[in-house]
Amino acid sequence: MPPHTLSLPSNQFTLHGGCFCKSTLYTITVPPLPSRPLVAADDGAQIRLPRVGSDFCQSCRGVTGALMCFMVKLPQEWLSFSLVRKSENTLKTTNRTESERKRIDLPASAVLQSPSISETSNLVLFSSSPGVSRLFCGKCGINLMFTKSEGEEKGLVDVPLGTLDLEFLEGMGDGGEFEGLRPSARVVMAGPVGWINEEGAWGVRGVGTGEG
Numbered sequence: 754m755p756p757h758t759l760s761l762p763s764n765q766f767t768l769h770g771g772c773f774c775k776s777t778l779y780t781i782t783v784p785p786l787p788s789r790p791l792v793a794a795d796d797g798a799q800i801r802l803p804r805v806g807s808d809f810c811q812s813c814r815g816v817t818g819a820l821m822c823f824m825v826k827l828p829q830e831w832l833s834f835s836l837v838r839k840s841e842n843t844l845k846t847t848n849r850t851e852s853e854r855k856r857i858d859l860p861a862s863a864v865l866q867s868p869s870i871s872e873t874s875n876l877v878l879f880s881s882s883p884g885v886s887r888l889f890c891g892k893c894g895i896n897l898m899f900t901k902s903e904g905e906e907k908g909l910v911d912v913p914l915g916t917l918d919l920e921f922l923e924g925m926g927d928g929g930e931f932e933g934l935r936p937s938a939r940v941v942m943a944g945p946v947g948w949i950n951e952e953g954a955w956g957v958r959g960v961g962t963g964e965g
């Protein structure tokens with residue numbers, strides 16, 4: 754089968770997602786095609802952002818609790834957050850619509866530069882290794898962003914693919930104008946648990962049934 758080529762709109766478009774409890778929502782604004790930077794893939798080819806890859810490393814496994822982690826990589830300036838104020842946590846919200854909940858709108862750069870973000874919102878910034886910041890929802894625990902402050906990937910962020918609203922994963926539009934984000938043909942398989950590449954490891958033989 755030939756490698757799948759990701760087809761995204763060439764005009765500007767937006768992606769939406771958020772944490773499980775919806776106290777943190779985000780918007781990714783992807784500019785028109787000529788303004789999307791190129792990055793080098795593992796095989797040296799140039800791939801235009803946003804790019805979806807997978808990571809099986811010890812750190813990603815540790816912070817997500819998942820054996821495989823798909824992330825969408827993009828420039829930090831494309832990402833902005835809408836955060837429920839922390840004071841809202843103690844209010845009864847059952848009779849209030851989402852739009853009535855008081856929110857703070859901030860670009861990702863402002864979130865990363867705000868040491869008091871956990872005092873005003875549910876977001877928690879965690880440094881998993883030197884120069885690496887990960888953003889979580891402190892209320893429901895979902896991992897929302899990964900970024901490095903140094904090196905080739907400075908200025909880029911990775912957003913866990915599973916936090917995107919479903920329509921951006923499955924696609925939308927009558928003519929298939931937007932097919933949904935999915936991993937590129939070259940998926941990073943660095944550092945997986947040993948058995949993950951074994952035949953049957955992904956359930957094709959009915960893992961867990963005890964039958965052959």
Ligand SMILES: [Zn+2]
Pocket residue numbers: 772773774775776777890891892893894895
């Ligand atoms: Zn949450």
